[in-house]
Amino acid sequence: DAKTTQPTSMDCAEGRAANLPCNHSTISGNEYVYWYRQIHSQGPQYIIHGLKNNETNEMASLIITEDRKSSTLILPHATLRDTAVYYCIPGYGNKLVFGAGTILRVKS
Amino acid sequence: AAGVIQSPRHLIKEKRETATLKCYPISRHDTVYWYQQGPGQDPQFLISFYEKMQSDKGSIPDRFSAQQFSDYHSELNMSSLELGDSALYFCASSPPGLSLPGELFFGEGSRLTVL
Numbered sequence: 001d002a003k004t005t006q007p008t009s010m011d012c013a014e015g016r017a018a019n020l021p022c023n024h025s026t027i028s029g030n031e032y033v034y035w036y037r038q039i040h041s042q043g044p045q046y047i048i049h050g051l052k053n054n055e056t057n058e059m060a061s062l063i064i065t066e067d068r069k070s071s072t073l074i075l076p077h078a079t080l081r082d083t084a085v086y087y088c089i090p091g092y093g094n095k096l097v098f099g100a101g102t103i104l105r106v107k108s
Numbered sequence: 109a110a111g112v113i114q115s116p117r118h119l120i121k122e123k124r125e126t127a128t129l130k131c132y133p134i135s136r137h138d139t140v141y142w143y144q145q146g147p148g149q150d151p152q153f154l155i156s157f158y159e160k161m162q163s164d165k166g167s168i169p170d171r172f173s174a175q176q177f178s179d180y181h182s183e184l185n186m187s188s189l190e191l192g193d194s195a196l197y198f199c200a201s202s203p204p205g206l207s208l209p210g211e212l213f214f215g216e217g218s219r220l221t222v223l
Contacts, residue, residue, distance in 0.1 A: 038151075085150075096141075
């Protein structure tokens with residue numbers, strides 16, 4: 001499984017874009033990049049995933065660098081309810097190995 | 109649509125006792141995953157099942173066992189409980205298509221406290 005490096009924590013003002021970086025320099029060619037989040041003690045929630053191209057859905061955008069060694073999750077207009085731990089997870093198939101994520105605090 | 113259902117939501121046991129957690133996946137989902145999350149820790153993958161067969165194994169202690177039944181629900185059995193087994197246990201399910209990437213749907217978890 002590829003190793004990831006994410007900031008331990010980040011703050012974001014409510015209504016502003018939250019940009020969460022992830023380094024996954026050891027990702028292999030067939031591994032996707034998944035992003036999940038976990039709001040305090042709730043079950044993790046899927047956000048988005050991608051392979052090479054940038055992706056967007058109703059929750060977020062995912063920007064993957066051309067060499068695929070890093071990616072950025074963008075929450076375009078963060079709200080207080082987006083306060084959570086965000087996990088970047090390279091993987092293939094459906095097994096997910098959670099590493100240490102980023103605690104995002106959205107502040108009013 | 110109903111999500112992944114886990115029961116019980118809370119469970120208190122004494123050391124050396126046995127506990128069983130149940131997971132009911134979303135309808136037509138054929139793959140089930142179990143995760144353990146200790147206090148202040150990140151979720152750790154324990155084991156997964158696809159079509160009633162074990163498909164992957166993580167850091168599951170030998171004291172734990174699990175299975176998936178014909179209706180696709182799964183049970184995690186934990187014996188000789190230790191204080192360190194106190195954790196949130198999450199179950200997740202995913203739709204057919206084991207080798208394709210996709211999203212896992214997590215339940216709300218079962219909180220096990222071992223005294």
